[in-house]
Amino acid sequence: MAVGLGPLPELHPVPGFELGIASAGIKRPGRKDVVVMRCAEGSTVAGVFTLNAFCAAPVILSRQRFEGPVRYLLTNTGNANAGTGEPGLLAAQRTCASLAQLTGVAETAILPFSTGVIGEPLPVEKIEAALPAALADLKPDNWAAAASGIMTTDTLPKGASRQFQHDGVTVTVTGISKGAGMIKPNMATMLGYIVTDAKVSRSVLQALLSDSANKSFNRITIDGDTSTNDCCMLVATGQAALPEITEAQGPLFEALKAAVISVSMELAQAIVRDGEGATKFVTVQVNGGATHQECLDVGYAVAHSPLIKTALFASDPNWGRILAAVGRAGVPQLNVGLIDVFLGDVCITSKGGRAATYTEEQGAAVMAQAEISIRIELDRGNCSETIWTTDLSHEYVKINAEYRT
Amino acid sequence: MAVGLGPLPELHPVPGFELGIASAGIKRPGRKDVVVMRCAEGSTVAGVFTLNAFCAAPVILSRQRFEGPVRYLLTNTGNANAGTGEPGLLAAQRTCASLAQLTGVAETAILPFSTGVIGEPLPVEKIEAALPAALADLKPDNWAAAASGIMTTDTLPKGASRQFQHDGVTVTVTGISKGAGMIKPNMATMLGYIVTDAKVSRSVLQALLSDSANKSFNRITIDGDTSTNDCCMLVATGQAALPEITEAQGPLFEALKAAVISVSMELAQAIVRDGEGATKFVTVQVNGGATHQECLDVGYAVAHSPLIKTALFASDPNWGRILAAVGRAGVPQLNVGLIDVFLGDVCITSKGGRAATYTEEQGAAVMAQAEISIRIELDRGNCSETIWTTDLSHEYVKINAEYRT
Known part of the structure; x- marks a missing residue:
């Protein structure tokens, strides 16, 4: 896969x-x-x-x-x-x-x-x-x-x-x-x-x-x-x-x-x-952070979220899960009202809320691809970090449930 | 389930x-x-x-x-x-x-x-x-x-x-x-x-x-x-x-x-x-920590590990994954040579290595149960914490891949 x-x-x-x-x-x-x-x-x-x-x-x-x-x-x-x-x-x-x-x-x-x-x-x-x-x-x-x-x-x-x-x-x-x-x-x-x-x-x-x-x-x-x-x-x-x-x-x-x-x-x-069970190759880019560490914290919160990973597997633009992960990343004094989120080139969140221009069809078109980028603009500094990850599929569970058999 | x-x-x-x-x-x-x-x-x-x-x-x-x-x-x-x-x-x-x-x-x-x-x-x-x-x-x-x-x-x-x-x-x-x-x-x-x-x-x-x-x-x-x-x-x-x-x-x-x-x-x-797709109810108890926070760090590293959760789903006593999670929990100056790990009442790891008394059959018998306890003894202090979690099953992926459909 x-x-x-x-x-x-x-x-x-x-x-x-x-x-x-x-x-x-x-x-x-x-x-x-x-x-x-x-x-x-x-x-x-x-x-x-x-x-x-x-x-x-x-x-x-x-x-x-x-x-x-x-x-x-x-x-x-x-x-x-x-x-x-x-x-x-x-x-x-x-x-x-x-x-x-x-x-x-x-x-x-x-x-x-x-x-x-x-x-x-x-x-x-x-x-x-x-x-x-x-x-x-x-x-x-x-x-x-x-x-x-x-x-x-x-x-x-x-x-x-x-x-x-x-x-x-x-x-x-x-x-x-x-x-x-x-x-x-x-x-x-x-x-x-x-x-x-x-x-x-x-x-x-x-x-x-x-x-x-x-x-x-x-x-x-x-x-x-x-x-x-x-x-x-x-x-x-x-x-x-x-x-x-x-x-x-x-x-x-x-x-x-x-x-x-x-x-x-x-x-x-x-x-x-070649990640276990991977059906998607996902790039998570976090820009505008005050520190590199907070960019990594946000990036890994997104990259490790089982809910985002299963949505990626399903090609479901369930972008609310991305916001939830950004929100729990532990960034101090995070002003969510400044945050933009892009799925591929599509702006899904603008200033912390659903972008006025966003349509479900746009999101679905990006999610249908095998290579997907998620870009998060924190707008609070000049640091950036990029992380690469996969989705979470049935195959991942199967591989790891049966690893020793 | x-x-x-x-x-x-x-x-x-x-x-x-x-x-x-x-x-x-x-x-x-x-x-x-x-x-x-x-x-x-x-x-x-x-x-x-x-x-x-x-x-x-x-x-x-x-x-x-x-x-x-x-x-x-x-x-x-x-x-x-x-x-x-x-x-x-x-x-x-x-x-x-x-x-x-x-x-x-x-x-x-x-x-x-x-x-x-x-x-x-x-x-x-x-x-x-x-x-x-x-x-x-x-x-x-x-x-x-x-x-x-x-x-x-x-x-x-x-x-x-x-x-x-x-x-x-x-x-x-x-x-x-x-x-x-x-x-x-x-x-x-x-x-x-x-x-x-x-x-x-x-x-x-x-x-x-x-x-x-x-x-x-x-x-x-x-x-x-x-x-x-x-x-x-x-x-x-x-x-x-x-x-x-x-x-x-x-x-x-x-x-x-x-x-x-x-x-x-x-x-x-x-x-x-009633966790999504849960087939196991898992108690993770961490004892002997120097601080409550490090007990929580170890407990959550175990409770969130997709590899441990899929092994629990498979009823596979793949206890090496537990050691790997304890080792990456970020506890400062952790002396792994002091650590004991128990699956139910069975000692699987003693002083950082496989317990001499451990047999795969003992581990398999515990893992076959629906309610499983994992107990980790850090032997570096008097703090304890307990966390409750579930396994990671095919059903979890299915539920969250199909949530909005």
Whole structure:
């Protein structure tokens, strides 16, 4: 049911980065569920991780290790290794130790990632058994297979790629992501990997990823449920024949930043387009706020409202529910008499009441579309924020009621 | 699909209070949709109203008027008269003025209440035309008909009644409520009316209602959507032959308080039991918090999680989703290694990880029940809070996708 999400675009290989996929049979026999990624020596790595206090064991390990030299990223699906306490941490360490032994790198140079059911013991032996096959499969043009290998309830793989020229050198930024439910990233998304062959210092790379995540992954929501396993990693292999970027300025940095943000946006929106049970792709834009936070508060009140989400599913322009959500967002001293609301280009609320020009037919025409924008003008300041979300359909209930069966 | 909600209990008439019901045909011809309530001269009235900034026109008027002498409460269903701006305010005033003219009381002695679709003009003439019939129907033993008359998507009428003896005098507390969706009251519930024949000063009555609403109506949630029209009123007719209660202490006050809280609890829980599409009645109890607010934050994170609600609907003990919700509730410096979680009497999480004694069969047995309790022990303080909620079913999506059709 993905909304406006087609087959994978061309995903350009990134010099210095290889991917290998194998099947460990964690949840279902034969399913490709283990992905190993290798980065060239000297790569820098930036990461943003879930702020959920119950973060998963692999998140704890990756967060400890990602600033040091990193050589491998090891991902499994089918089991989140979250809510598993001390045994879960030992299990994550064991899978990394096995990969370290097979490849001859330090155990701390391996970052683990898991996604799937929360609270069940990680099947370490199954993952270990699959590692040789994954290593044998390592190659630079394996992005599409890796994008499929990290999927759980996703219906389509998600990837994006950009290239730009600088001083006659081609620089590539390629990324993949997964996630369709338990999506309200807080600092990062479910799982996202973005790789470039530019050479970038760790501090600049981290700032670039944080900025980019805040404009993309941290602005999407499907059900408001922040995952225990959210991670987004940005790897710079440094293989492009260009000087190292050590400051967040200059033409090369700006070109890289534009490419990274563009890839992040496409990957983040792809997660929403493939949201569990999604039949609509919804953009909620809040303008004229006194602060960015109040724009976000209003945006999320609208984006999380089950009543608005079911109306979107029904293509019903029941705009009173939008007003109710704006009104309960907790904005201090909100003057509702200033607020305009637009559905697509149609003004539905003017100065806090039904717009004189509004007709039900106009609203119904916008709601019938698969891609819908809701724009709220608060008229009390100059801040704006945009959030992307989905509707709430029968299929969402079905998927999540039957997830473990 | 109401959970554990039977036919109305006996609703004792309250001396000094009469109710009349009529049909105005607001949404459907023949539907009883107008309720007039008359209170004896000298009655005191307390009220709590929605904090939604987009509050409805009748809320604005009732909030202005309820501290003065009040003689009539006028309720219509089928139209919320919210998001209607200045014309909505004039419409609410006109219905009150008409009732004032028919009854010879001051216009300001009439409190209007509306519930139904947001954003459509109130059909004033239809309501005016129904007033004479409603007045002709006024009688003290009309509570059951009034409980039905204020329903919208409710599947069953909701009422509760208590009597106690004081100095040989019988004191009655009777109340009715409505609401099944857009339920996350903030200071009050959708619509609730509680009446006693005790004589109570306005300030004591207001404090009693606020306290009682905070223990009941302000602790329920169905979909987290705070309505534009929430109102809960407590009327004291003063007809019981007992001294006026002017202080929040003493045996008579305590007996009245116990009765009012008991009625409020039953009415609030009845709203949850009849929640849109509800198949489960869920109690979320959070203990051991450092503050009441953090207990509420954790409780609502659990109660609003679409993933937990769909697991409840599926009777799936997918307890990892509970940990994920606790972890994202925003509690500062939360030590997850101290947290225990119980499903019914079954310990599912001990010290932050899966309890050694837990089996899937135990969890499944609890989840199969229609009434389920989730207890979270934070072990960082002495505060507790309890919230009542429902599951998220296909029926919820169906009801709200088809609400206006």
